[in-house]
Amino acid sequence: MEYEAVIGLEVHAQLLTASKIFCGCATAFGAPPNTQVCEVCLGMPGSLPVLNKKALEYALKMALATDCRINPESVFARKNYFYPDLPKGYQISQYESPLAEHGRLDIKVNGDARRIGITRIHMEEDAGKLIHSETRPVSFVDFNRTGVPLIEIVSEPDIRTPEEAVEYLKGLRDILLYLEICDGNMEEGSFRCDANVSLRPRGAREFGVKVELKNMNSFRFVKAALEYEIRRQRALLSEGREIVQETRLWDTTASQTVSMRGKEEAHDYRYFPDPDLVPVRVSEAQLADLAKQLPELPNARRARFQTEYGVPEYDAEVLTSDKALADYFEAAVKEFPHPKQVSNWVMVELLRVLKKEEAGIASSPVTPAALGRLLALVEKGTISGKQAKTVFEEMWATGQDPEAVIQEKGLVQITDAGALEQAAREIIAAHPKEAAEYKAGKTKLLGFFVGQLMKRTKGQANPPLANEIFQKLLK
Ligand SMILES: [Zn+2]
Numbered sequence: 001m002e003y004e005a006v007i008g009l010e011v012h013a014q015l016l017t018a019s020k021i022f023c024g025c026a027t028a029f030g031a032p033p034n035t036q037v038c039e040v041c042l043g044m045p046g047s048l049p050v051l052n053k054k055a056l057e058y059a060l061k062m063a064l065a066t067d068c069r070i071n072p073e074s075v076f077a078r079k080n081y082f083y084p085d086l087p088k089g090y091q092i093s094q095y096e097s098p099l100a101e102h103g104r105l106d107i108k109v110n111g112d113a114r115r116i117g118i119t120r121i122h123m124e125e126d127a128g129k130l131i132h133s134e135t136r137p138v139s140f141v142d143f144n145r146t147g148v149p150l151i152e153i154v155s156e157p158d159i160r161t162p163e164e165a166v167e168y169l170k171g172l173r174d175i176l177l178y179l180e181i182c183d184g185n186m187e188e189g190s191f192r193c194d195a196n197v198s199l200r201p202r203g204a205r206e207f208g209v210k211v212e213l214k215n216m217n218s219f220r221f222v223k224a225a226l227e228y229e230i231r232r233q234r235a236l237l238s239e240g241r242e243i244v245q246e247t248r249l250w251d252t253t254a255s256q257t258v259s260m261r262g263k264e265e266a267h268d269y270r271y272f273p274d275p276d277l278v279p280v281r282v283s284e285a286q287l288a289d290l291a292k293q294l295p296e297l298p299n300a301r302r303a304r305f306q307t308e309y310g311v312p313e314y315d316a317e318v319l320t321s322d323k324a325l326a327d328y329f330e331a332a333v334k335e336f337p338h339p340k341q342v343s344n345w346v347m348v349e350l351l352r353v354l355k356k357e358e359a360g361i362a363s364s365p366v367t368p369a370a371l372g373r374l375l376a377l378v379e380k381g382t383i384s385g386k387q388a389k390t391v392f393e394e395m396w397a398t399g400q401d402p403e404a405v406i407q408e409k410g411l412v413q414i415t416d417a418g419a420l421e422q423a424a425r426e427i428i429a430a431h432p433k434e435a436a437e438y439k440a441g442k443t444k445l446l447g448f449f450v451g452q453l454m455k456r457t458k459g460q461a462n463p464p465l466a467n468e469i470f471q472k473l474l475k
Pocket residue numbers: 020023024025036037038039040041042147
């Protein structure tokens with residue numbers, strides 16, 4: 001029997017507000033434990049939470065950017081459970097009346113367009129963090145994260161493959177980064193995801209028994225965990241065995257999913273509306289105002305790069321995968337209006353050094369204008385494409401302008417035909433055998449001669465000119 005996977009994802013994104021969702025405590029990552037806490041986020045009796053306006057705005061922006069219908073009124077609810085990192089004994093979330101519903105995200109997987117439904121986006125607070133001692137049998141609790149604002153984005157079970165899951169996640173993360181409302185850092189947990197996976201016979205309508213997967217803190221782990229889980233479930237089903245409804249964790253060292261808890265141990269949260277918080281009312285005017293503030297989003301920008309600059313889809317995808325990189329590209333094109341050449345340089349040379357230095361585009365010592373001028377110098381024939389790479393590296397290392405590097409290194413290309421021709425004659429005289437073979441029809445040897453000339457001129461000969469000279473002399 002052939003099976004198909006049904007995957008739904010729950011994404012938690014930490015909003016980039018300066019303060020927590022219901023109190024004024026700071027949200028900065030990495031502060032000493034329990035230094036960013038107060039009566040409200042510690043759940044002291046008599047304290048009252050008040051919703052952070054910025055957090056609401058950010059959540060609404062994400063809802064607008066994913067075409068959700070925003071509910072005119074949504075309600076905060078208490079999700080009750082006990083855990084040592086949860087001082088109140090409940091987490092403030094939204095349940096029956098979430099902020100927004102019925103959204104979507106369009107993705108592309110191997111060239112095929114897919115639309116993934118978004119069931120809902122709601123707001124909630126984060127819990128604290130347990131720190132387990134490695135030397136003693138004790139655990140500590142850090143409440144700094146308690147009350148940090150999150151949005152939870154729940155997808156429809158529309159995803160069919162691990163690749164689609166990863167593209168969907170990347171798409172969501174791109175939007176969050178474009179909106180500048182989340183830093184998208186998966187390792188620090190500010191963008192995290194749980195998955196529901198089940199299998200059913202291909203063509204069937206009903207869903208199979210689903211397993212929840214947790215603890216996947218990179219795109220690579222999401223893909224690996226889903227692939228493993230689909231294999232595991234398929235093997236069980238083809239042996240005629242049943243899938244147990246449970247929560248499983250991705251074990252990165254063993255590269256497998258392991259059972260964490262069964263259905264019997266699943267929490268019954270007993271949600272109820274939080275009496276301390278008034279319902280959230282969002283007006284049409286407020287939404288219209290926020291909609292005006294939305295930047296151009298990744299999918300739109302990707303499409304525009306293809307139409308406006310004529311770059312291939314692949315280039316458009318790479319360039320727009322990072323807002324700063326896309327901005328950089330557009331600024332460089334302003335200086336040197338040959339988009340495909342700029343795109344090649346950004347994707348190959350610039351991304352290569354950024355990766356090597358583990359740096360972000362914002363810290364690039366080569367400004368987009370300087371890169372544009374460098375490419376213009378190649379276009380003019382002042383330097384060759386090969387020399388440009390050397391110049392680029394020097395610009396990266398020193399932050400100098402291309403003109404200054406070329407001057408300093410004496411890298412100007414030799415375009416003086418007379419000088420090159422003299423050198424070419426000497427090279428031919430020194431290689432009579434190759435010259436005879438070339439004349440006898442082995443024209444591939446042209447590359448050999450040009451190479452010799454390049455060597456002699458330390459790469460400063462203009463390559464098209466060198467080709468031309470040898471072709472003429474070896475006739
Ligand atoms: Zn607080």
